[in-house]
Amino acid sequence: MNTEVSPAPTPAPVAKNVTAADYAYNDRYINRELSILDFHLRVLEQAVDPLHPLLECLNFLLIFSRNLDEFFEIRVAGVMEQLTLGNESHSPDGLTPKQVLEQISKTAHIAIERQYRILNQEILARLREEDICFLRRGELTPAQTAWVKKYFQEQVAPVLTPISLDPAHPFPRLVNKSLNFIVTLEGKDAFGRQIDLAVVPAPRSLPRVVRLPDELTDGKEHHVMLSAIIHEHVSDLFPGMTATGCYQFRVTRNADLALNEDVDDLAKALKGELSSRRFGRAVRLEVTENCPKQIYGYLLNEFELDEDQLYKVDGPVNLARLLSNFKRPHLKYDAFTPVIPKVLTKSENIFAAMRKQDILLHHPFESFAPVISFLREAARDPQVLAIKQTLYRSGANSEIVQVLAEAARNGKEVTAVIELRARFDEESNIEVANVLQEAGAVVVYGIVGYKTHAKMILVVRRENNKLVRYAHLGTGNYHAGNARIYTDYGLLTTEKELCEDVHRIFQELTGMGKMAKLKKLLHAPFTLHSHLVSCIDDEIAAVKAGKEARIIIKVNALTEVQLINKLYEASQAGVQIDLIIRSICCLRPGLPGLSENIRVRSIVGRFLEHTRVYYFANQGNARIYCSSADWMNRNLFNRVEACFPIEDPALRKRIYQFGLLNYLQDNQQAWLLQGDGAWVRAHPKQGEPLYNAQQTLLESFR
Template structure:
């Protein structure tokens, strides 16, 4: 601290209040969603991929309201008006969210209506409105409504005998104004028509009615056109879409006898949590949306009036237009795996680094498949965080158990929005004879590890896979992640001990190479930064590069500030949330923060420490967040092979620091600015460079 105090820029540091040093977490993740939205207007992306980004933004915002906004609202309901590290109260955070979110969603629908849909129409992909339909198309749609839609609709009148229905989270609904009397002579003025999720939201008209073009009609338009048919003898004078978003965060008591049974009971409550947002179409009359706000106990600031369908997330259709999408990408197989007769023999020769999605995820599945069928394999242990019941990995593990292998699966049931899927996975594996455990009560198991024990020449040999991403083949095609295949004895022994820790009981195990949360990871990261500080003060080489999805943990942020003041050059590549303020004079002027938003979702977690010319490089399942470092079981592994380490530094870090097309840079005031090539500078797209390299 004495060295820092003697720094001439300390006076500027002291001028910053405690709250000046941090960015609000909720507002930071909202900014990430805005960066995703901007991809919908980026001409560098093909048209249908721009539409996909628009729909991803919708999905992101749904989860943002279900989890983040719901969490801030809960603080208000509990009377919490304390200040977060950035100095904002929950009410102030909500006000800023409301202002930003309303503007963003208005922009989203302008992009849809003024850019995406007109350009799709130029390609003869049309979403037809009711007044555009021909007589023949109207006849076909009437039949479609009568045969496919009406039989599954349940109109609900609103009267003393029929109170307002309990509507499912994010479901599409219609509120209908009526005139006339029903079959019982009652004067009914309002009704609600829920649209079952089983109904497709987009209906393609037959080619013979469109001249072979891709013409579609929204389900909402079909219901609007025929809504009076649902109320015989009455007249529908208005029909308005609406959708309510609810708190979807599960409040699970950890003090339970069976986590799976308790979780099943909680899943149904997610569908009917406290309302946090109401979406209606722009033409919805004031007295109708005020009535809905009152029913859902919401304020007008929670109302979002949209110029289009209220459920954009389900707008996507399987358009068969390859020229409007990115060309298909085929992940490659590392040469050593192509040449080797088995993955086991290849792993014994050397460590193998997999960089998804540029390199295939198939070797991970093939490793398990070989193990399941190899008579020499005795045991397979694996963590599963997000792997669906139809996953090939799950099927292979079940096969291994049926073949008599000792299969142990550590399944994290509480992976958000995958809880039901993970329960199904647990059931499949248990029925096959595998040992299934749910990790540690109170700590989510987020580590990505496979351990295979094989008998070779009367000795036991361990084969290990460690990764930064989930064991999900679908994600591995669109998420960037690293995976390491290794037989390193010390790393393998460490993985074995962590599995013992997860499945058994006892004191914290001491590991040789692996860093793991919630025990050693945070402290060792602090130590590594301290070491860079000492090197900088001593005039030695000192630099830090961190690539993660989020940085929120306050102690690490403060330690990075300290490193900046000591002269350590720091580059942070952060996909979404960053609570650190870079480029503040005297505090963080040596820190630069950038975010890459492109074709693939950046998901790798890599930590680089210069270490005076002998770099330390770690890959990890953990972001620099409180939950990852203190409330989850995480694995962080060193990459010590000099060739592989160089690959990660060049391709996984420096490559992204050169990007001038898909990069955004965080400013001291918390704003993100898009980076463009300077005059005379060539365009550099980091993901494209990797695609070309691996092809």
């Protein structure tokens, strides 16, 4: 990798007679919902990218399914709610909720058709070449057919509950995203009733993919879908009747929690809301392509949906659960072992290492183990008096939670600030709170109305009759599993003012009083946004004075209009701006007279890009910040976030080169945003070598 400091790009020529005033307000922004849908499409394209091994391509296809599920559960459901409430107002891009839903439907239908075409024509075909087969009913040998029948009778039928649809049995409440079958019937049941329709829900306890025994497949990996097994034997569930049709379907529901913040006990109120998530308003219906119109019409009527919300699929309706544990290493990414910084391996303990220097961890290339070791050593060190930590996504069985519980049992003063409302982790976080409370830790739920999203650990240790603070600050969650697939930064530090700031934020979170006055940390919802505006203003002033000016921002999303407008202002002044945005970007780059000096790219690859880094040239004395916050309204105004400066020159240089310039050189996994909102895959220029940022980092740390 080129480790030299990169000069700022040459300013783009401004089109004559074009100014920012020539752009209508709505023409300056990209719709938030359509932008995140575009990100999901970039993920889908990874399923046919030759850079990825075959089973990883399959995994990207399934990630796309899970992403799209959440997109409908949260984003589409939210827009539908606006429509229901009669909201006809325009978002900054000029679209009404009705127009947004129409565009989502059009794009999503095309994307899902492409998804199943990739599955059937690309991935399943290539898997067959590797002797990994998903057999259809007509492909089974007599011996396999007999085995499947026995499997159905012994493992499947006993847990199925067929539900006839008649006046005594109204249409059942079906769980969000569950696999179900609607069955057309002929004949009379045991009570002499003429039943035409029945619904058969598939319990989630049943595996969706069943591997046939090796002795029936010559040792090859042959599988049968649960849906095929139920379809083949569905008549057995209705003795004396004949099933004339059997069709898979799945309904996606609104899964956003409508929690009243004015409650006495947040945990208790949240528990009450979690069950409603399974039965929220329907937002999408998926059926198999062969489902007759009268059947899917009946289902649409039951779920109060129209045909724009119907998705016919050429395959299983629940693709997200398709992945099996295939033991084919050559079809997966090469394994790698995250490294541990030498300063940690050469020190007697982590506290001694941190006293020597600030330690920057770049996950997943560097191990998450030092973070766990930091807590474990603190839990067992007799000189440690207190441990404080924020937890956003973790899990009761995680090593971090177990170590915190151990510390509490060892008599340490353990305080955990747990964000119960981390979406889709609410139930897990309630369990974490219970585990820690039972161990004797003090558990608080942050600030009502503001999610606690900051990533902080503070350890207080007695040394030579003085209290010394040690801190960890990060851009990502305290989740060891995520730390192997998400890129994130973590800073282990003893810098006195930073540690004091962390202490003050914890006091702010657990107590009451005025806003904490911090010396070095920036934090939302108080100082972060205004400081970012000030930093951009400084770059504008610098370029107007003929000085060096450059901005590089790497975040997951950019939606906050004030910052977008400030970046437009900087571009017009001549500041060179590079934005590395993983998913949502509402800014339009490259527009003459408005944003011609702004370039936007998205990196989609093996690892989920999650680092948040803000770089401002500051006339040669660069400011570099790492943060838990994206540039979104919710992060800057409705969450508690921490943003920490990187002050060590060596660490600043490392982040600049490896965390920013490295990604600006990528021409394999990068996508470039155009002024019209389209994303175009980056390609090497003529004579330019291939460059893969994530692979470069893997090789550098290896």
